[in-house]
Amino acid sequence: MAKKGVLLVNLGTPDSPSTADVRKYLDEFLMDPRVIDVNPVLRTFLVKTIIVPFRAPKSAKLYQAIWDKETGSPLLHYSLLQQKMLQERLGDNYVVELAMRYQSPSIDSALARLKEALIGDILVIPLFPQYASASTGSVHEKVMRIVKDWQTVPQITFINSFHNDDLMIETFADNARRHNPDNYDHILFSFHGLPQRQLKKCDHTGSYCLQKAGCCDTLNDTNKLCYSAQSHDTARLIAEKMNLPKEKYTVCFQSRLGSDPWVQPYTSEVVEHLAKEGKKRLLVFCPAFVSDCLETVFEVTHEYGDEFKALGGEHVQLVESLNAEPKWIDALERMVKEN
Numbered sequence: 325m326a327k328k329g330v331l332l333v334n335l336g337t338p339d340s341p342s343t344a345d346v347r348k349y350l351d352e353f354l355m356d357p358r359v360i361d362v363n364p365v366l367r368t369f370l371v372k373t374i375i376v377p378f379r380a381p382k383s384a385k386l387y388q389a390i391w392d393k394e395t396g397s398p399l400l401h402y403s404l405l406q407q408k409m410l411q412e413r414l415g416d417n418y419v420v421e422l423a424m425r426y427q428s429p430s431i432d433s434a435l436a437r438l439k440e441a442l443i444g445d446i447l448v449i450p451l452f453p454q455y456a457s458a459s460t461g462s463v464h465e466k467v468m469r470i471v472k473d474w475q476t477v478p479q480i481t482f483i484n485s486f487h488n489d490d491l492m493i494e495t496f497a498d499n500a501r502r503h504n505p506d507n508y509d510h511i512l513f514s515f516h517g518l519p520q521r522q523l524k525k526c527d528h529t530g531s532y533c534l535q536k537a538g539c540c541d542t543l544n545d546t547n548k549l550c551y552s553a554q555s556h557d558t559a560r561l562i563a564e565k566m567n568l569p570k571e572k573y574t575v576c577f578q579s580r581l582g583s584d585p586w587v588q589p590y591t592s593e594v595v596e597h598l599a600k601e602g603k604k605r606l607l608v609f610c611p612a613f614v615s616d617c618l619e620t621v622f623e624v625t626h627e628y629g630d631e632f633k634a635l636g637g638e639h640v641q642l643v644e645s646l647n648a649e650p651k652w653i654d655a656l657e658r659m660v661k662e663n
């Protein structure tokens with residue numbers, strides 16, 4: 325039987341937490357037209373003269389705080405474990421490669437290895453549960469740009485999103501149960517943020533997303549690939565799995581960049597509001613990420629944790645990501661077998 329290829333792709337991380345490597349990473353990442361989706365002249369100006377020069381030294385310090393002496397960046401560490409565990413599950417009939425959309429290991433090198441192994445059938449799994457042009461869309465585009473120059477273009481299947489995968493939902497719920505959710509006053513589902521204009525651009529009807537209050541809070545045929553609607557659906561499914569009543573949780577969006585409006589409500593404002601209401605203990609899911617990374621380990625535990633405590637709160641607890649949980653590898657295995 326001819327071997328099949330699986331290409332797992334996550335976002336990317338700097339090669340080291342030095343300012344120079346963080347600068348290189350941010351530069352590649354933020355110059356992607358799907359990430360900062362403004363005209364090229366403005367993007368180049370913003371990224372090269374404002375964002376990267378100011379952000380790189382600050383981000384380098386954050387990366388230094390989460391960098392493990394032995395295993396390095398958590399995002400790369402868990403991604404490598406996921407690749408290894410999935411390869412073991414799938415056995416010799418499959419070749420599982422890992423790539424990062426930005427920096428290393430590159431998508432070019434992973435596809436070259438699959439080509440060398442004479443793989444003619446590849447399943448690309450961007451490791452983002454919810455579809456966004458800035459994440460999933462960018463991975464798809466990069467893969468297509470590479471293979472378009474090959475003489476023999478392989479059969480390629482792209483996974484667009486898996487926001488409602490029941491094994492993924494169960495893994496998040498299992499991880500939360502270890503923290504005994506009854507001991508928390510409120511639960512947050514904090515997703516990575518996205519500029520509002522990117523939601524609107526993904527709305528092919530041009531007349532649905534962000535047109536009325538709450539339009540992206542539920543999933544329907546019109547907005548089924550809307551990042552906000554998929555995020556709300558992921559949160560609803562985890563909440564259902566854990567029997568959480570609606571008033572016990574809030575969906576919110578973190579890590580805003582720049583002054584344009586992003587998807588709301590913002591996590592920092594929700595944290596502030598909950599602290600002022602007298603809530604003392606928060607349990608926080610980050611279901612836009614399949615691996616712990618800067619956005620979970622640092623932003624939730626330290627940034628939101630410090631903000632909450634400064635306003636009278638006591639504790640912010642992160643629910644660990646899917647990382648190397650066997651049930652999450654079951655989810656990946658099933659995705660491969662079903663596609």
Ligand SMILES: C=CC1=C(C)c2cc3[nH]c(cc4nc(cc5[nH]c(cc1n2)c(C)c5CCC(=O)O)C(CCC(=O)O)=C4C)c(C)c3C=C
Pocket residue numbers: 335336337338359360379383386397399452456458459516517518519551581612613616617618619
């Ligand atoms: C315009 C800016 C950004 C958009 C749009 C964006 C979308 C987006 N990002 C992820 C996943 C991750 N982002 C991570 C880090 C990160 N993201 C941005 C900006 C945008 N992201 C920045 C500037 C950074 C770097 C962090 C910093 O400098 O403070 C990470 C973590 C990487 C790591 O090494 O740990 C992930 C993962 C998604 C899924 C997404 C669209 C929905």
Ligand SMILES: [Fe+2]
Pocket residue numbers: 516
């Ligand atoms: Fe990001």
Ligand SMILES: [Fe+2]
Pocket residue numbers: 523527532533534539540547550551552553
């Ligand atoms: Fe929407």
